[in-house]
Structure formats: structure tokens, C-alpha cells
Amino acid sequence: MTMPKQDTETIRAVQGLEDSRSSVRLRAALAVGTTPDPRFIAKLIERCAIEPEFYVREMLTWALTRHAASTTVPELLNEVRSERAQARSQALHTLSKIGDRQAWPAITRALLSDADDEVARSAWRAAVVLVPEGEEPELAAVLSTQLGRGERETQLSLSRALIALGEVIVPTLRAPMKDPDPRVRQHAIATERLLRNPDAGFEFAIDEAKRIVALGRTSQEG
Structure with a gap:
């Protein structure tokens, strides 16, 4: 019995996900997403775990959303x-x-505080999308425990996640803004400033926060 042409093409695309050339893997992910088939979900997810190229991973994600x-x-x-x-x-x-x-x-506390920065950042982004209405303050409280963590890119990701929750983060930021660790204080102040003035930009906000911490003042005092 001859396999339908569409099935043959889809199977060939799935095989292409393992090709050594990233351009072939990209086209393969596009093909699988263009013709969704639940039989290949496991393969897409399996490839996500090992795919080295960012843009191919993005196409794999798109294929899964299809x-x-x-x-x-x-x-x-x-x-x-x-x-x-x-x-x-x-x-x-x-x-x-x-x-x-x-x-x-x-989206557990363990994921939100995962030791791997990329995992934590992905968890933060997922959390603010998926959080049920009314549970934002509890999420903000967990996210605030990560203030001061990592380099600028990680800190910016956390600030964006917190800001996406809106005004509910303001009470949560009060304690970190007085934390003994200057990195935590700076990050909390910068996040509060960005909430108030989103157009300021993270670099400006963090530099301003550093000056505030150096002068020994909190955001409210400044």
C-alpha cells in the first residue's frame, strides 16, 4: 500500500530535525508546524531538549503551538x-x-528559583502568563526572592516579569529595597522605578538605583 504523499513529506520533515545542518532542521520544524500531526509532538519536544541553535528552537516551539x-x-x-x-x-x-x-x-517555586538562569527566566515568563487572577501577589512574593540574582540580562528578565504583574508588586518591593545586600536593593529600586516610568530603560534605572544605594536612600526617600 502506497503511503499518502502528505504523510511521506511529514515523515521526511521529522527525519530532517536530526540533520547536521541547522538550515535543514529549521525547514523541517517549519514543515512539521505547517502540517500539524500529533504523532510527532514527542519528537518535537525531544528535539527542543538538545537543539543547539536558538532560532531552530524558536521554530520548534512554534511548531508545537500549532x-x-x-x-x-x-x-x-x-x-x-x-x-x-x-x-x-x-x-x-x-x-x-x-x-x-x-x-x-x-510552575513551582523550585522552577522559579532554578539554579540555571535560563530555566529560571523561562519560568518567570511562563508564570506571569499563566498565573490565575488573584494569585499575582503570591507570585510577586516568590519572584521578589530572586532580586539581585545574576547579570544584567537575568535581572532585566526578572524586572520585566515583576512589572508585568502591575501595582501588586509595590508592597512586595518594600523589604528588598532595604535589604542588606546592595545588589538586591539596587535591583528592587530599579524595578520600582521602571514600573513608574517604563520609558526610562533598565540601564538608566539600574544606574540611578546604584546612586540611590550609594547615598543610603530608598526609592521613597529619593
Whole structure:
């Protein structure tokens, strides 16, 4: 029996996901996403965990979002518990793009404070998308425990996540703005400033926060 042409092309595309050339893998992910087939969800997720190229991973995520959430979300929820950091990070990233709030219980405190910065950043982004209405203050409280963490890119990701929650973060920032650690104080002050003036830019806000900390003042005092 001859296999339908569409099936043959899709299978060939899936095989292309393992090609050594990133351009071929990119086209393969595009092809699978263009013709969604639940049989290949596991393969897409498996590739997400090991794909070295960012732009190919983005196409893999897009391909997964083209499938029904009812079939992709359960598989992705298994993946966020993987021992491989990239698998956790990419699964969280994909869940944030799908936006199905049934995934919310999987966004644990452990993921939000994951030792790997990429995993934590993906968890922060997913959390602000998936958080149920009314639970924003609790999420803000957990996110605030990460203030001062990492380099500028990581700090900017956290600030953006907090700011996405809106005014509910203001009470949460008060204690970090007086933290003994100057990095925590600077990050908290910069986040509060960005909330008030989003156009200021993170670099300006963090530099201003450094001056405030150096002078021994809090945001409210300044």
C-alpha cells in the first residue's frame, strides 16, 4: 500500500530535525508546524531538549503551538521535570507561548528559583502568563526572592516579569529595597522605578538605583 504523499513529506520533515545542518532542521520544524500531526509532538519536544541553535528552537516551539494544547501541554508538563536544563527551559518557554492556564500548577517555586538562569527566566515568563487572577501577589512574593540574582540580562528578565504583574508588586518591593545586600536593593529600586516610568530603560534605572544605594536612600526617600 502506497503511503499518502502528505504523510511521506511529514515523515521526511521529522527525519530532517536530526540533520547536521541547522538550515535543514529549521525547514523541517517549519514543515512539521505547517502540517500539524500529533504523532510527532514527542519528537518535537525531544528535539527542543538538545537543539543547539536558538532560532531552530524558536521554530520548534512554534511548531508545537500549532498542535492542540490538549495534546502538547501534558507532554510539556512532563518535560519541565527533566534533569536536562535546556529541556526544562524550552518546555516552560513553549508553555508560555501556548498560554493554557491548566499548566499553572507546574510552575513551582523550585522552577522559579532554578539554579540555571535560563530555566529560571523561562519560568518567570511562563508564570506571569499563566498565573490565575488573584494569585499575582503570591507570585510577586516568590519572584521578589530572586532580586539581585545574576547579570544584567537575568535581572532585566526578572524586572520585566515583576512589572508585568502591575501595582501588586509595590508592597512586595518594600523589604528588598532595604535589604542588606546592595545588589538586591539596587535591583528592587530599579524595578520600582521602571514600573513608574517604563520609558526610562533598565540601564538608566539600574544606574540611578546604584546612586540611590550609594547615598543610603530608598526609592521613597529619593
